[in-house]
Amino acid sequence: MIDLSLDDEAREIVTAAAELLAKAAPIERLRHPDGELALSGVLAEWGWFAMGAAADEGGLGLGMGAQVSAWVEAGRRLASPSLVATALAACCGPVGLRPAMQAGSARAAFAIADGAGSVFALDRSDAAILVRLDGKLLHFHQAADFTGTLVEPFDETVPTELGRLDAPPLFSNTEGDRAALLIAALLAGNADGAATLAIDYACVREQFGQPIGSFQAVKHRCVDMGVAAFAAQAQVLLAAATLAEDAPGAQLELAAAVMQSRRAARANGQGAIQVHGGMGFTAECHAHRFFKRAHVLMRLLGDEERYAMRLLTTN
């Protein structure tokens, strides 16, 4: 029977990860984004990019469920998707680069095909490797093979370049589902972060002599966000556990995790802005960051139809 509880040791590590992120990734950092260079350094030292590796290999020996819980926390703090790219390179990228990726001395970033022969590079910074997700496949390109120019990014905290990759990948594997799961975890965390921001605001902002969260329209909107975030997290965790056991239904549960986390992040991003009223539309208020980042992560996951097909054809 399904059991989604974490054992004590895993739970302690996840709690420590959350505390680490709370300290090292305050949302204020995004006013002056640095491509998460500072954050990745702190995380690398903690062992973030070797979470799944065995303890005697310098890792934390965490199962998929606990790893994904940690990534959800990262998503709540709007950690850059480059961190996921680095973690993927660390666990299953070009073999020669894995140690450097685990140690944090080398970094990876994501690339997305635009469907017309060009490629977007997200938050490339000083990445050595660009990771491209294509369904079940993960391709690892030399970053040096990319040339492009900066565009005005949808999410100003994710520098975005449009260009070309002029060579085939250095290395490919079939860990596309793992990549999708980690991005879904970021989205689920994003949805939760947005809901929390809105709920916290609704508890303190007063109008008509009381906190706006006491009015049913606002309360109910907040509840819908909180429940959607919980559903996304639950499904992401179940997908992680199913994938880890290579149990039947892993692909199905992952497809559901992708769809539910997208839906929740998209809705909650807007919901958080709405609950903040006029302030929500300002640059100063943080609500817009969840909305924008949700869309970036959704584009990373690619066409939803691919995942929808699994939900239609698998029993």
Next chain:
Amino acid sequence: MRIADTGEETLFREEARAWLADNVPRDPRPAHNLAAQRAYDVAWRRRQFDGGWGHVAWPADFGGRGLPLAQQLIWMEELARADAPDHIDMFFVALQHAGPTLMACGNPQQQGFHLPRILRGDAIWCQGFSEPGAGSDLAALRTRGDIDGDHLVINGQKIWTSFGGFADHQELLVRTDPGSSRHQGISFVICDMQSPGITIRPIGNLAGDDDFCEVFYDNVRIPLTNIVGEPGAGWQVAMSTLGFERGAASIPGVLEINRAIMDLIEEARARRDDGALMALAAARAEALSLRAMVHLVIARGRGGSEGSMVRLRLSELAQHVSGLAMDLLGPVALDRSALGGWPRRHLIDLKHTIAGGTSEIQRNILGERVFGLPKEAKRK
């Protein structure tokens, strides 16, 4: 975290599956005819009881099997897989609320008399809570219980009592403290539905059934020994089981909607309806996440209020899915019994966001108890 069954769980699952294969009724539950439904429900209850499956969750002290939660969940999965009769039948109130309330708050005499009868299928229970003036605001209830010697004399009215005409007993909330208001001074009473002075009036619902009723009490005498828990503490008694494994309680409905969606996917594929297929894929993702939510609620061990999140989403998904069925059927949906009765189901599904606590109230409760939002200020 774990997905697969343990060795012990596998053996249990096989035992459950084998028994169900031999014992699940072949005929479907009769539609419309309430008397026939009663007979069907009693027969199924008795068969489960005789087979040792009287109640997997109830403690052995009270005649159940007292199984660990994981096995209770396996039993529910196997019931769904075996196409067992829907868990919402005439025994629903007895098994899900009245019985657990007696276990939590009843005295040994009440437990010893009523619990075995519930498990064996010898007694059907209904609920006497809501009144015309006390629905979402149940604390506004006014049905009175005045003490006369060693009896209570009940006067008033209840509404929305499902299967009132077929129930033997009713869990009845009455105001026994004359000066009291709101949550104070209410008592939880076991009412014998054969008592003189009770009039039951079925109410026709929009789906053409009349299984829920108004119940009128005209000087109905009930022994004081039928009060459950302390007199005047009836509100707390009634609420005592609302935290009762709320997460797991949603599992039958969650499993059922997952299977219903699969049936519709097959139908949509046969009709080559791509629009319907995309909508059903999204619905399936939602249905799968409901199952994940149940398990996460259980893993976090905070059943009560958090479990309501599942109920809320499930009720709305159910309505959405039967709506998709309507669209899929097109003009054929004009026949209420088309495709196994999906149009009729879409009518009945309207109640899921109303019965047992409206979605609006559920959202208020979730907002305040789970998400920490402030209560609405009282009007001056």
